[in-house]
Amino acid sequence: MMTDNAAVGWIGLGKMGVPMAGHLLKAGFALTVYNRSSGPEVGLRDAGAAVAESPAALAQNVGTIISMTSDDAALADVTDGPNGAFGAAAPGTLFIDMSTVSPDISAKVGARANELGLGYLRAPVSGGVALAVAGTITVLASGARADFDKALPLFDAMAKKSFYVGEAEEARYIKLALNMMVGMTSAMMSEALVFAERGGAARDTILDVMGESAIASPLVGYKLEPMRKRDFSPTFSAKQMAKDYDLLLAAGRNTNTPLPLAAFVRQIWSSMIASGYGEEDFLAYVKIMESLSGTPPEE
Ligand SMILES: NC(=O)c1ccc[n+]([C@@H]2O[C@H](COP(=O)([O-])OP(=O)(O)OC[C@H]3O[C@@H](n4cnc5c(N)ncnc54)[C@H](OP(=O)(O)O)[C@@H]3O)[C@@H](O)[C@H]2O)c1
CATH class of the missing domain: 1.10.1040.10 (N-(1-d-carboxylethyl)-l-norvaline Dehydrogenase; domain 2)
Structure with a gap:
């Protein structure tokens, strides 16, 4: 199947992921979602999102992938684990991780993305669930400036302010x-x-x-x-x-x-x-x- 460059994939529908992904859908982005366990995707599916069976399946059809999962182990799984997004993403795909993880795992994921010709933006957020629901979180992003510029319309749909803070692990x-x-x-x-x-x-x-x-x-x-x-x-x-x-x-x-x-x-x-x-x-x-x-x- 052809990759749709304007389409967005979302991995991780926890307390933060559901409202953040919901803002993208409301803003009109073509969204495909994946969550490890079933249940949290129902509201988004009913609102028009497609649902993928794995991060790899999700990665086949989108130009940008966002992850909002728990921790270092989850980020490793959804990127380069079995059925991870990196195994299926076309070169040039932009991968954005918005979770709170260590600079260490983030640098490893960044190096692997680089080997595969994928863009990689670190974009952790400040603000809890209430602000995620209101669309007023703050995004701290580091990576290539061009990738930040490409991601900004997505951030604008879910955050009140986005800072570009550097080229590597500065955001972490x-x-x-x-x-x-x-x-x-x-x-x-x-x-x-x-x-x-x-x-x-x-x-x-x-x-x-x-x-x-x-x-x-x-x-x-x-x-x-x-x-x-x-x-x-x-x-x-x-x-x-x-x-x-x-x-x-x-x-x-x-x-x-x-x-x-x-x-x-x-x-x-x-x-x-x-x-x-x-x-x-x-x-x-x-x-x-x-x-x-x-x-x-x-x-
Ligand atoms: N909550 C806050 O106030 C807040 C504020 C700022 C930043 N953060 C950060 O944002 C991130 C998400 O927070 P949250 O509150 O949304 O967490 P959460 O409600 O616990 O959700 C975690 C999500 O990660 C998924 N996940 C965990 N391990 C996985 C794995 N190995 N493979 C695939 N998916 C996996 C979970 O899937 P399942 O549903 O299958 O378990 C779930 O969708 C965390 O890094 C957190 O520190 C949270």
Whole structure:
């Protein structure tokens, strides 16, 4: 079958992939989707997407392929694994990975794409499921500038802003740097809150003051109400944060970059998982700080 250069293939229909792919369909792109397990494709199929049986089958008919899967192992599988997209993609096909993965696996995938004559863009995203649904995530892209220019109409359909940040793994590092700061925001808010409460201040008052102070960031703002209500339903779980901290600590080791704060904060994600809070929001960090100061956390 002839490759349709304007057609787009989407691999990975998880919490982020479904709404992001949905925006492409709404914007009028001819879309073929693939998900490892069946079920999540139903809504997109009903809205007009074609469904492929494997990444290789998907790759035969499209000029651009996007993946949004879990981790390094998934990226390796969907690109160069058995039935991976790379085995079937025609030279000149552009492969864009939007997952959060290590710079290491990303460089390997990039080298393999190069051998096969495929374009490869790293395009991890900042912003969670709510922003993916609203179409207001931020894309951080690195690779060939011409590939970025080609991908921009796709990014524009699902994101509020796209940054071109370099020719190689720069986007992977910036994405992990942002998540480092997201995790540390929870650490800083939790430690400060428990400290001030133990000094006698009321929780609501402390949170009101934090929200109006110079320390407030958009992220601190988003987390004030959940902290006030002790709503730890996950926007991003402690387990997911542990995965991203493992990626950034490994990348730090590989580049001899000391990350003392991140190394410490990583221990608390372990403590949360061991305490049964692994599937809760990473903001539940506060419960560990409460336990450490002799105050059993309220549920
Ligand atoms: N959630 C967020 O707030 C957020 C924000 C920014 C970035 N991210 C990053 O975006 C990526 C996707 O996140 P998500 O929340 O959408 O994850 P998710 O809901 O857990 O979905 C993961 C997807 O990857 C697929 N997958 C996993 N292993 C695979 C394999 N070996 N082969 C093929 N497919 C595989 C899953 O297929 P099955 O359905 O078959 O399991 C599923 O479609 C992650 O890297 C995450 O860190 C997430």
